[in-house]
Amino acid sequence: MLGTRDSELVPELVRAWGPRVSRDRTSVSLCVARAVSARTLGNLEDNGRMAATFASPGNSTAIQIWGRCIETGPARRLDLEAVEAHRDAFVELNKGLGVPRAFIEALWQRELAGSEQMVTVRFVAEQIFNQTPGPDAGSPL
């Protein structure tokens, strides 16, 4: 999940797909569906502040990255491949938990209604936290 905020500190959330670390390991990119991310993209344009949380449905382990957006733009081939790979893995993990494939597919298909376009958000990570539920949630990694 990707979180941003506007100039009045009002937060905005959106589901993000296909995380990728750049080859030089200086930035991370994610993709969001354009149809559901108008405010998110406006906020990133405005101030660039963002937080992204990544969780594994299989065991609830999670991390959060605080960072600053350096670029947004139409998703390219490698970004879309990462989105596909993420969705496949997400389906597989959820299948093991008894969640049907159709449900996970509907989750992203509904985000694409009105526009099939995905947008890449590239950001520099500034702080990383353990976000696994429990007493250590929020501690720096």
Add this chain to the structure above:
Amino acid sequence: MNDARALTIPLDSIAACFEGIVPASVCSCSREGLPNVTYLSIVHRLDERHVGLSFQFFNKTRKNTYENPRVQMIVVRPGSAEQFRLDLKYLRTETDGPAFDRMRARLDAVASQTGMSRVFKLRGVDVYEVLDCRPVNEESRSEILPQAESMRELEAFTERLSACEGLDALLSTALEALADLFGHRHSFVMFPDEEGTRLYTGASYGFDPSGVGSEVVVGEGMLGLAAERRSVVRVTNIALDRLIARAVRSGVERRGERDILEKEIALPGLPEVASQLVLPLLSRNKLLGVLCLQSAETGRFLETDERVMQIVARHLAASMANTMATDPDEPRVAALPSSPEPRAASQAAIKHYRSDDSIFIDDTYLTKGIPGRLFWKLLQAFVATGRAAFTNKEIRLDASMGLPDIKDNLETRLILLRRRLDERCEFIRLIPAGRGRLHLDVHRSLTLEELP
């Protein structure tokens, strides 16, 4: 000033989003403008304009909301996978009241089941005003289905129960009706023992084996806590609760605080249970038992099911109390099937251990405690004199039985004994012979052995 404008999507039309079936997420923002995103196992809908989050651990979301009350959540509707954004404003933290009690009962029950009762403690309920609720994608709205009406089924349920005579028939009819009328195909009723320290299963439906006689400790696990607190416990995604509990458990272990963890308790019932609804059976403030519904389907018991089943549980409890209170000492059915002569060729050895009143038939465990003591008494009379007919009254008045004051509970013990015999023994049956009478039906020669 509060914005009294109607929400784009009314919360009650997406009630299933607030059941903890699909995890939600929340984004807050610090005074310095740093957003923070975390996942939530459940968002509680308090009313049409308010939601609540359980506060167990101090975290950044809480710190941020004190600095900046604006928060956004995304909730997901089970089934359709629609996502909704909730724009919220933090109002206050409640540490008592009905919402707190309800959330605490659920959390404590899950914590106890997973051995985390010293880790998961509800400190408060953070209450948020809902400024708006809207679909994440306006283009993908799907039709909102009206909620099911249950008046017809409730009427049929009460009608079936009103035709029952005796507790045994009442329970069997009730559990069968839950399956027929409401589709709840796995259910059981547990009764408290004399001391009120344990619950034992007295009747079940849709389980193989039936589980009759299985016990849980009052105050432990979801069933034990529902009994102790006399409150409903409803869980919609046991797998998710367990996953989170295990993640927290690993964190606690890593910190070297293993001593605050307890054992995870196995749930009686379905091996793949995903949803469970436990309802206390209360009559005049007295706990007669608990009714437990289980399903292998995630999200099977929703808020509406809980309301309907509350009515069912109250009616069942009132009917049970009524049945237990009617004087069962006047036999109404005269004719009894006579026992055929026991076949001498086939013998059975029955052992009774005085220490816990456990009974073994041909070295197979049958029961213990009061049902064991009762059964032993009946068998002794049967073997010594051939007597096969008994009345509840004589059992209750028999000082040598050493029974506690269990007028209300004698019937539940007899039901347990009868069902255990039906399940575990082919040649002895305890047949209810009209109100207050029992018939012991034995088809083998018995040898009795009393052990310390």
